Amino acid sequence: MLHNPQRLPLVINIGLMAMQASVQSHLDKKSPILVNEDYSLADDLWDSVRAAVIDLAEMDHQSGFYPKVSPLLFEFGLLQEYWKIRDHLDPKHPAYQWC
Numbered sequence: 001m002l003h004n005p006q007r008l009p010l011v012i013n014i015g016l017m018a019m020q021a022s023v024q025s026h027l028d029k030k031s032p033i034l035v036n037e038d039y040s041l042a043d044d045l046w047d048s049v050r051a052a053v054i055d056l057a058e059m060d061h062q063s064g065f066y067p068k069v070s071p072l073l074f075e076f077g078l079l080q081e082y083w084k085i086r087d088h089l090d091p092k093h094p095a096y097q098w099c
Contacts, residue, residue, distance in 0.1 A: 003065040010059065011072055014052045018076040021045035053078050057085035 024042040053073070060067070073079040 003067075004059050004063045007056070007059060007065070010052060010056050011070075014049060014056065014078070015072045015076070017045060017049045017052060018072075018078065021049055022076070049076075049078070050081070053082055054085055057082050057089060061086060061089040 021042055024045055028040060028042050059065075070079055070082065073082050
């Protein structure tokens, strides 16, 4: 089954943003004095990652693409969130054996 050609760039972008958010979270923990309680760059970056995961799930749903594995999403702990979104978009699909 073919998938949307825009999927790979989106997955790569999710990986890049997730890595930036992870590094920023680490830096925030290392230097808590520099972190504002009302605003955190890491929180903004993670929000952007979540928005991109939603876009990916919607794109895959529209094209009928069901990936069996996604190492990048798994690596950053986003795979479960992806499948929750997919379940919301397509509740009639049978249980995913590979999750």
